[in-house]
Amino acid sequence: MTPPAPSGPVVLLGCGRLGSAIVEGWLKTGAVDPSDLIILTPSAKPVAEQARARGARINPPHDELEAARVLVLAVKPAMWRTALAPLIARLGPRTQLVSVMAGVSAADMSEVSARPVARVMPTTAVAQARGVAAVWSADPGALETARDLFSPMAEVVDLETEGQIDAATAVAGSAPAFIYAFVQALADAGQAEGLSMEAARRLARGALRSAGAGVETDEALEALVARIASPGGTTRAGLDAMSASGDLERAATAAVTAAVQRARAF
Ligand SMILES: NC(=O)c1ccc[n+]([C@@H]2O[C@H](COP(=O)([O-])OP(=O)(O)OC[C@H]3O[C@@H](n4cnc5c(N)ncnc54)[C@H](OP(=O)(O)O)[C@@H]3O)[C@@H](O)[C@H]2O)c1
Structure with a gap:
């Protein structure tokens, strides 16, 4: 028999750039469901x-956290211990953690929580x-929870090892900024x-939108390049x-190397 889907509120810790997104x-x-959402x-x-x-409930009394099914950590890597410490004792035994932070290992978060x-x-x-x-967990239940939370709004890419997450940070989390800079x-x-x-600004932005539309077709990048680059052309x-x-x-x-090294230095 399939176990029932976990129930209870989703707690978001940190509502900055990524948390707000x-x-x-x-x-x-x-x-x-907003009625199931707590934002700290x-x-x-x-x-x-x-x-x-x-x-949604914003900064409710901490005793409302006990029923939470998951707490999503979206604070800066340097802040997470300070931000999480006062909450740990308030979380119920079944509350899982999902971290979107770069550079903080699952082992460190598991040890603390x-x-x-x-x-x-x-x-x-x-x-x-x-x-x-990109998603990774050694725990199948936590992995499932992470996929449930993100798959409605993102293409979810499973990683094989936690070590791959730093490269994924560079190639996904940071890469849109690299592409904008280009x-x-x-x-x-x-x-x-x-x-x-x-x-120049409008044409370049339009070109980026056009490139995005090409990617939406799911064709390989090489095929997309070949379609535009006719032999002997500009x-x-x-x-x-x-x-x-x-x-x-x-x-x-x-x-990518610098972003990976930065993630490993947090
Ligand atoms: N930005 C991205 O594109 C991106 C992509 C992938 C991963 N990430 C990861 O996402 C995390 C957040 O990045 P960000 O860019 O969203 O940073 P950010 O804009 O600085 O957001 C961090 C938020 O944490 C809040 N905060 C600080 N202490 C807190 C506490 N004790 N309790 C609750 N909230 C607290 C801050 O609140 P105040 O605003 O009130 O100070 C701030 O809004 C980082 O770990 C980063 O590695 C970011």
Whole structure:
């Protein structure tokens, strides 16, 4: 017989950039019913107020945490011990932990909390229900909980080992910023070739949207490239120049390596 799905509130600890995106995604997709949502936040946040208007509880008395099925840790890695310490004794024995923090090991969180932990590395596009989220846990129940919370608003990618999460942080969590930075560099280069700042900015953003639309087709990246780069054409000339310089690979490797090292240094 299949065990009943765990019930009880979902507690979100930290409602900053990522925490707010997660709440937005839950509200948008209904993955968490607002009446089942508790948000713990030191300062007022617009999205938490939206959730409150739909039935969520913001900073309720700690005895309301006892029934929680899961606590999602979304504070900065340097803050987690301080933020979690006053809550541990208030959590019921069945409350699982799901961490979206970079660089904090499941073993450390399990040791402090004496409960199973899943790690998730999402992008902030969970807010639009178009995120991607790497997930890992040694505990099948916690893994299932993490998947339930994120799959309605993100493509969930299972990792084989916890060690892979630092690379996933770079290639998913951080990568949208790397891509925005590249698109900004393209806009700057377009300006150097004579476009106005406004036209370069709008064209580069539009190109990013177009690239995103291509990805939505699920075709391989190589096929998407080939579709635009006809032999002897302008795109092929640009790609060949990038490839000959080796700068793109160098920049991508440098960004991912630095992000991985940063995650390992928390
Ligand atoms: N941003 C991303 O794209 C992204 C992607 C993947 C993973 N992450 C991970 O997500 C975590 C949060 O990152 P972020 O960018 O969202 O940081 P952030 O914007 O600084 O948010 C952290 C939040 O934690 C809150 N906080 C601090 N102490 C607290 C406490 N005792 N109880 C409850 N909340 C507390 C802060 O509240 P106040 O605002 O009131 O100070 C702040 O809003 C990090 O661990 C990061 O590794 C982020």
